[in-house]
Amino acid sequence: METRQLEYFVAVAEELSFTRAAQRLFTVQSTVSATIRTLETELGTTLFDRSTRRVALSVAGRAFLPEAKTALEAVDRARSVVQEASAGLRGSLRIGTMTSVSALDLPALLGAFHAQHPLVDMHVTVSMTGSTGLAEDIRHGRLDVALLGLPETELGGLAVRELIAVPYHALVPSGHELAGRGSLRLADLAGERFVDTPRGFGNRIAVDRAYAAMGSPRRVTVEVADLRAVPSFVAAGLGVAVVPDVVPLSVPGVIVVPLTEVGFTWPLTAASHAERPPSRALRTLLDLLDDGALGPGAGKRRQTLRNSDTGGHGAAAE
Known part of the structure; x- marks a missing residue:
């Protein structure tokens, strides 16, 4: 054979x-x-x-x-x-990422990794379907590592390192009745029309579940695959939004209001397969991602959070 x-x-x-x-x-x-x-x-x-x-x-x-x-x-x-014994770090890495990641300068980090380890063959894939698709690619062996923004409950079968946790904010049109508030609760926006990313994106999953838990499922009337476009649709009066503070949120016609929910944050994580021992190349890259993440708590949570079968400004949320 x-x-x-x-x-x-x-x-x-x-x-x-x-x-x-x-x-x-x-x-x-x-x-x-x-x-x-x-x-x-x-x-x-x-x-x-x-x-x-x-x-x-x-x-x-x-x-x-x-x-x-x-x-x-x-x-x-x-x-x-x-190969490593004779010529240094070798191997191949299939890397998945979201459409925009600003919590860390991924091109610069990968460029530095390549300069230091030129014999490691890297292939980078950008997902247009959000973190859910990237997680499935890891589980089925199509990717070795990916940057994800999924809630903890969606990480089954993955070994995960949290790089950063980002708070959510509410976006309302400047003429909205809630625009003058200093802070808001999720419940204050119940019943509104929403602008958000499509189903399968990590931030969409988290916010949908938060409203479902309150007994007030949301009505999302505008779905855009790039989180950076959300504020413009809110400014046009097409709905409100609850999004992580990871891209520029302040645009003309939009009021950005902090949310008071404690612990309601969006995580940027680096995930690999839970049951496959990481290669030396993958371990080296994961450590580099830890070091390169920016924002509150970045680089301080280096342990693998869990093999989930048992159970700041930053990145474009998916």
Whole structure:
């Protein structure tokens, strides 16, 4: 059994498509199909149930998938150990991030990491679907690490380092009846129309849950994928907003009001897979992210918060 066969099998199992797996592997579909057939012959079983409409893992394929991933990870670790011993830090890192992260200068940090460790191959992906999609990519092995803004309850299966916690503020149009208040409670905005990011973004999840817990589910009438656009829609009178103080909130026509809810903050975290030992390259990058985070408490919470199965100004909230 060859490493290449395992790599092809894992790609098809995760994509559930020979075509997408071939694109991911930078090869042609016929090569992927032939490799999987050879592997099935060697194992004496069918790994995929194929039809004209869909590809699904067979019972044997589902049992084989975690073992194949473990074998590939062991090969990668062995290769990295040998390479590092002879030529310094090596390996590959697949990094996921949000559309805008200003809690830390990520390009500068990654540039510094590359300058110091040029033999580590980095691939950076920017998510347009928010932290939920990035978390799923980590759980399924498509990313090694990602910057997330999810509530703690959404971090199952992840090992997490909190880099910074950012308070939420209310945004109201300048002519709104609450614009003159020195502070607000979430309950003061119950019943209003809201501007927010789409479902799946970390800040949206947290605020939706806060209002649901009060028995006053929100009505979000404007959804924008970039948090930086929210104040402009509020200024236009299209709703109010409750957002973390992570991008410029003060624009003409908008009043920014602090919230009085204690402990209601948005976390920026660096997350990796809870059950896969981090490579030396990943550990080095995580330490660098700790050092580079700016804002209240940054760099002071270096411990892994939890393997969540058991249970300031900064970054664009997703």
